[in-house]
Amino acid sequence: MTSPTRDRRATTFFLGFLVVALLVAGGLSYFASGDPDGLDTVTLTGCQLDDEGEPLSGSCIANSAEDHALADSPFADYAVGGGEGTVGIAGVVGVLVTLAVAGGLFWVLRRRDPQ
Amino acid sequence: MALAMHMSDGLVSPQTALVFGVIAAIGLAIAASRARSDLDDRTAPMAGLVTAFVFAVQMINFPILPGASGHLLGGAIVAILVGPWVGSICIAIVLVVQALLFADGGLTALGTSIVNMAFLGVFTAYGVALVLRRFARRSRAGLLVTAFVAALLNVVVASLGFVLQYAVGGAGEVGLGTVFALMVGLHTLIGVGEGVITAATIGAVAATRPDLVYLLRGSRPPVEVRGRRTEGAPS
Numbered sequence: 001m002t003s004p005t006r007d008r009r010a011t012t013f014f015l016g017f018l019v020v021a022l023l024v025a026g027g028l029s030y031f032a033s034g035d036p037d038g039l040d041t042v043t044l045t046g047c048q049l050d051d052e053g054e055p056l057s058g059s060c061i062a063n064s065a066e067d068h069a070l071a072d073s074p075f076a077d078y079a080v081g082g083g084e085g086t087v088g089i090a091g092v093v094g095v096l097v098t099l100a101v102a103g104g105l106f107w108v109l110r111r112r113d114p115q
Numbered sequence: 116m117a118l119a120m121h122m123s124d125g126l127v128s129p130q131t132a133l134v135f136g137v138i139a140a141i142g143l144a145i146a147a148s149r150a151r152s153d154l155d156d157r158t159a160p161m162a163g164l165v166t167a168f169v170f171a172v173q174m175i176n177f178p179i180l181p182g183a184s185g186h187l188l189g190g191a192i193v194a195i196l197v198g199p200w201v202g203s204i205c206i207a208i209v210l211v212v213q214a215l216l217f218a219d220g221g222l223t224a225l226g227t228s229i230v231n232m233a234f235l236g237v238f239t240a241y242g243v244a245l246v247l248r249r250f251a252r253r254s255r256a257g258l259l260v261t262a263f264v265a266a267l268l269n270v271v272v273a274s275l276g277f278v279l280q281y282a283v284g285g286a287g288e289v290g291l292g293t294v295f296a297l298m299v300g301l302h303t304l305i306g307v308g309e310g311v312i313t314a315a316t317i318g319a320v321a322a323t324r325p326d327l328v329y330l331l332r333g334s335r336p337p338v339e340v341r342g343r344r345t346e347g348a349p350s
Binding site: 010013014017018020021022024025028029031032033034035036037038039040041042043045046059060061062063064065066068069070071073075076077078087090091093094095096097098099101102103104105106107109110111 | 121122123126147154155156157158159161165166167168170172177182183184186201204209211212213214215217218221274281285286287289293294297301302305323
């Protein structure tokens, strides 16, 4: 059977894993590069960009991109209400929401061992 | 600052988006039924945490070239830690949360993104990990090399998924050869970064809780872990 010691060790490991995720999303995210990622670099190829990094002129794949249907939502673009310097808060919210959704789904899906 | 990381709506035709949406939905239904046997009281919370971790690390864009960055996709992390079926659901959940909560990745593009990262990426990584499994189980160095190679190829193959979708129904006049060369070139560089991050992550988990690493299950377990494994073995 699962011993209390093992339970505690597992809990410690899981808590540590969560703390790392929160530190990455809540702190390290401030140091993330703001340059376009691999896909965006490709879709922007052929266009001149404005100061915001949006295509200004030329012919590129990103010209066909449509605005996001939820672009006005409270956490859009990993900011809280569009505020500067809020990426860490958005990141922490994202980690907790992701954990709740994934943890909840996997807990429901899990195999129950016969007692 | 633009932290958008995934395909926007409109990059491929509506028909293409629909086809890949259907493929993604079927894939996720199969994954959900197959994932059950890999989930128990111990691995279910682990899978939830791995998903949250992938969300966090995806936010960290690292520079690859002047003016270009890359970020983790996470296919190899999930494939090695929780297996391909659970892992594909992990990545799909991250993509759904990003699209719905953070307006990152178009809603109609979700199917294309899920096919690329949750299926092509994860199963490529798992395939590599299976081929190298003997090596990965033998030594720590073997495990780290396996994680690196699985992560690198996961990124490159996921990027080829976009090239395929662009070939099928892409918008715009940019030539397919250009798109192919740029996607593979940039994502090989990103894959090196993903390989390093993946190896560090897998190495850290394997050093503390090797019993929670899917790829290492059933290999040289400590005695107390063997007891638990027997108890939790699939019937």
